[in-house]
Amino acid sequence: METIGEHRSFAGTQFVCQHQSQSTGTPMTFAAYVPDSAQDAPAPVLFYLSGLTCTHANVMEKGEYRRAASEHGVIVICPDTSPRGDDVPDDDAYDLGQGAGFYVDATEAPWSQHFRMWRYISEELPALVGDSFPADMSRAGIFGHSMGGHGALVAGLRLPETFRTVSAFAPIVAPSRVPWGEKAFSTYLGMDQDAWRKYDAVALIEDGAKTSEILVDQGEADVFLAEQLRPELLEEACAAASIPLTLRRHDGFDHSYYFISTFMADHIAWHAERLG
Numbered sequence: 001m002e003t004i005g006e007h008r009s010f011a012g013t014q015f016v017c018q019h020q021s022q023s024t025g026t027p028m029t030f031a032a033y034v035p036d037s038a039q040d041a042p043a044p045v046l047f048y049l050s051g052l053t054c055t056h057a058n059v060m061e062k063g064e065y066r067r068a069a070s071e072h073g074v075i076v077i078c079p080d081t082s083p084r085g086d087d088v089p090d091d092d093a094y095d096l097g098q099g100a101g102f103y104v105d106a107t108e109a110p111w112s113q114h115f116r117m118w119r120y121i122s123e124e125l126p127a128l129v130g131d132s133f134p135a136d137m138s139r140a141g142i143f144g145h146s147m148g149g150h151g152a153l154v155a156g157l158r159l160p161e162t163f164r165t166v167s168a169f170a171p172i173v174a175p176s177r178v179p180w181g182e183k184a185f186s187t188y189l190g191m192d193q194d195a196w197r198k199y200d201a202v203a204l205i206e207d208g209a210k211t212s213e214i215l216v217d218q219g220e221a222d223v224f225l226a227e228q229l230r231p232e233l234l235e236e237a238c239a240a241a242s243i244p245l246t247l248r249r250h251d252g253f254d255h256s257y258y259f260i261s262t263f264m265a266d267h268i269a270w271h272a273e274r275l276g
C-alpha cells in the first residue's frame with residue numbers, strides 16, 4: 001500500500017492511499033482519516049461508502065467528517081465506488097460502470113472480471129485497514145450515501161459481526177424495485193432476480209437478516225426520494241422484522257453533500273457511542 005496524500009486536519013491526519021486490489025484486479029484508492037488518539041489505543045473504525053459518480057474524494061472534500069472523527073477518536077475509511085482504468089469496462093451513463101459499482105460482485109461478462117466491490121468492501125479493505133492502521137477491527141461500523149447507503153445497509157445486514165453499526169444518508173433501500181438498481185443488477189448480476197436478493201436491504205430483511213438497529217437521514221426535497229430511494233419500504237420491512245429503525249426526515253434538504261455534511265457529525269457520534 002502506498003500513501004499518495006497526507007494532510008494534518010483537526011487532531012488527526014487525512015491520508016489518501018492506493019494499493020493493488022486482489023478483488024478488482026486494479027489499483028484502488030481510498031481515503032483514511034486517523035485521529036491522533038489512535039496512537040494511544042486502537043480506535044474504532046467507520047467505513048463510508050459513496051454514491052453514484054463518486055470517487056474517494058467527494059466525501060473527503062465535502063463530507064466534513066474530520067472534526068467529529070477527531071473528537072470521537074474514530075478512524076474513517078472512504079473507498080472508491082468501483083474499479084477504474086482503461087482496461088475496465090465502462091458505460092456512457094453515470095449510473096453504470098466506473099463510478100457505479102453498486103457494491104456487488106458482478107457475475108455477468110464483461111463486468112465480472114473487475115466489478116467485485118462486495119468482496120472488496122466486505123473482506124479485502126477491512127483486512128488491509130486492520131493490518132495498516134491502529135484500528136480495532138472488533139469495533140467497526142459502516143455508513144454511506146445513496147448507492148453507498150445501499151451498500152452500507154447490505155453490509156450491515158449480511159455481516160453484523162464485521163460491521164457492528166450501520167447508518168445511511170438517503171439510501172437506495174430496495175434496489176431490486178427501483179430504476180437505478182434494476183438497471184445495475186440486471187447488468188452486473190443477470191436477469192435471475194433471486195440472485196439480487198442478497199444485495200437488497202429490504203429483501204435481506206424479508207429473508208431474515210438482522211442488525212441491532214439502523215439510523216437513516218433523508219431529505220424531503222431530495223429529487224430521487226420517491227422513485228429511487230423509497231425509505232418507506234425499509235420502514236415497513238424493519239417494522240415487520242422488529243429491527244429498530246430511526247428514520248429522520250428533514251424538510252428542505254436535497255440529495256447533495258450540503259445535506260450529508262449537515263448530519264455527518266450526528267452519524268459519527270451515533271456510531272462512536274455504540275462502538276465504545
Ligand SMILES: N[C@@H](CCC(=O)N[C@@H](CSC=O)C(=O)NCC(=O)O)C(=O)O
Nearest residue numbers: 051052053054058094146147148256257
Ligand atoms: N445526474 C447526477 C446524479 C449523480 C448524483 O447525484 N450522485 C450523487 C450520489 S446519487 C446515488 O448514489 C453524489 O454523491 N454525487 C457526487 C457529489 O459530489 O455530489 C449527476 O450526474 O450529477
